[in-house]
Amino acid sequence: MNLAPTALILVPTRELCQQVCSEANSLIELCRVQLRLVQLTSSMSVSELRTTLAGPPEIVVSTPACIQTCLKNGIIQAKAVQDSLSILILDEADLLLSYGYEDDLKALTSHVPRRCQCLLMSATSSSDVEKLKKLILHNPYILTLPEVGDTKDDIIPKNVQQFYISCAARDKLVHILALLKLELVQKKVLIFTNSIDMSFRLKLFFEQFGIKSAVLNAELPQSSRLHILEEFNAGLFDYLIATDESQSDGKEQVDDQNGSERKKSKKHRKHKLDAEFGVVRGIDFKNVYTVINFEMPQTAAGYVHRIGRTGRAYNTGASVSLVSAEETEIFEEIKSLLGENDDKVSQFIAPFPLLSKNAVESLRYRAEDVARSVTKIAVRESRAQDLRNEILNSEKLKAHFQDNPKDLDLLKHDKMLSKKAPAPHLRDVPDYLVDPTTQEASKIVKLARAAMGNTNASRGKGSKGRFKKSRDPLKTFSAEAPKRAGKGGMKRKAKDADNGHKYKKKHSS
Template identity: 75%
Template structure:
């Protein structure tokens, strides 16, 4: 268990203090007391004003307070802790005796680790300061981990599992953490325990020094967050935006327009084609399916009409997923199919009654899915305007998290859900959840009238003809080929983008 930290006790009001977003006039980054170098870096990133959570969190973090920040996805929580964290390291005296990173940023997934690492490196480069940033992953050999930690870095971005691996292998010494660690960030804190990191976090937080400032960033106020808060924090400030409640933790932003289309399950590919081929939706587009097979069915089907897309799924190695995500975020293609199978895992078991299937399974064994991969939460899809639910998620929370991929920060967005008869029950549940309790307005998700029946029928004949060629065999072969291609295409990207190569370039 983490040791209680030495904090002033004369102000008992600060224990578990709830601070909601204030109605004061919007403050600028200058008024928040940010370093001019950080403000110039933000200007270069075209970020002109702080979000509500940043306005409240940044001053408290600069003051050295422990903070729990709860706010909906896309409201700027990452910069809410990165900006003051960097400023504190800018102004800290450089210690030649430092034996471990001054700041640890722990996240639940390797994809999020890569994205946070990239954001930190970008800000450091734009500020032109001498801070070393390192990302570690569990897949790195111990020798590479030791090389990356030589120095040591000022900021370390990783997952809890990787950190405990470093501790057990002697890559990072317990005494060095107690000596050097100044700031600990647990990002997406509500997911850390659900991803199975409880034992890792207990082992790590036990060596966190008393003076260390701890920050928990979360989209929800779940029991897991409360458990983490008790594990590591002492007298924290609890920042909660008004929209964040006990149930509606991740409400849909008001700047996102939600639509739905009623169609049969067999017509879903046809309707998706109509939306994209007739250019009825704004780019970039993120399409969600519940299974990998359906994702590749859609990809192959769209290719028949000259529409290129990529499939992001847990079957791909981490480096390949990061490669796809980087290309999509860079605008190299406009349509990304994301497999959200966290609640509807594909069954990989073989029918015991079929000896033929059993023999085939040995020959065509599917790649192992990455259990740490989470596409709905923990991944930042940049500049997504439209989210399409080709298949409805099995829960209200799944819907809210999916739609949260658009309308981030101050941007606008839209979502379109294709709803079949079998999905009406969950759809009605979603509508009821999102409805206004006072006005009983359950029509917050409106019909997408822009797509007319005549427009759909004009594509039906050719679409149904092309769909016949998208067989199970074609899907299986496409999955295998896509896996091979992505591994080859990402090899060069892996070297130039990996934490170790970044470290080697830093040395050079």
């Protein structure tokens, strides 16, 4: 009898842990042999971990830190691992070390038997991957799997078109407003920022123009983050603003080797936060047609991973990067990584062709007026309000989704945070502000969307639920007659009275 799991799948983040567990369960259902799979999270107490691993299960999905906790507390015996473990899988291998799991992995690998089959999977090769290979693998086979139609040297699949827009940093808001409001990009759209404050600034800005969006960041409770991902994947809203602040900050190191304990503890807490959240890597976003880099990533590798959120499973996709003068250096590094011809012109990333200068200038006054109202205080207040809402939602989610896992529409994550109601005239762009070139481009995008069957991407489950609500007789009952019928009735009565009057007048004469 095995006293430890037979297969162990290690991933760097909670979000990926949840997704791997979900996919693995769907595969297990097709197996003839009954297998039990469990997921371990850092929020579990020692007693909960002990209960979950009782049996033990055949497959465990976890972060390295949780496994180390189990070994340290004797929940999993080192001898049992040596006797039972047959398969060890490390997904997103290059992130496992950068997220601060090196010590946890070293503690585990000392107990992994040589007969155990070990698999390392990563979208990119790096020094961290090489370090892991030496730590875990013995004379490994290396398998490179390019997309269909691509060569092994293609960094971004050919089914993803890459564009950029050069603009000043202060003009990024008006440019992204033009892209979304004039419908020049395909939905659904994933928008990346480098900080949580900027993501909320974007959300507040969008709200004033009637654009619904949700924010995904490391501050939110885990259940809320997972629910936001599920709602977005189900098509309940079209725009998701994600921050990969943890990835961009992960490179930073303390320069002073003799720094205070306060700095060290702060750095330690930061690594813990990094290990809990990850949105750029591994997460399987469903039907994302466009990725927008509102702020450029800190590294060229970060760009590759962001763009990898679209064009999945052989679907077409596109990316649009807003590049300011301050971001020219990293942009040149990205172009060099992707490949350039002899004239230093990128063969893979081109200027965005559908947005004209006139279209941007026509929206400038409105955009700048609204941008001035999105102050640092407004961002701070909305950020605190969103966190309070999600903490409350998280408690409700825990209880509700245990019994109703498919009820995604219980809580809205795209609701307004701004205290100021959006002005009605900002919701629509009047025809006189749209130049003919942009109008034609918008028509082309709409036709392409219709051809792909993407006309109602955000209406999937949400509209069905709302339709059912409107048919509830207790909610729609009114003692008053419907206005339209009333007006029609009044018109008919007036007409009949008028006809009767004419008839009497005719006969009396």
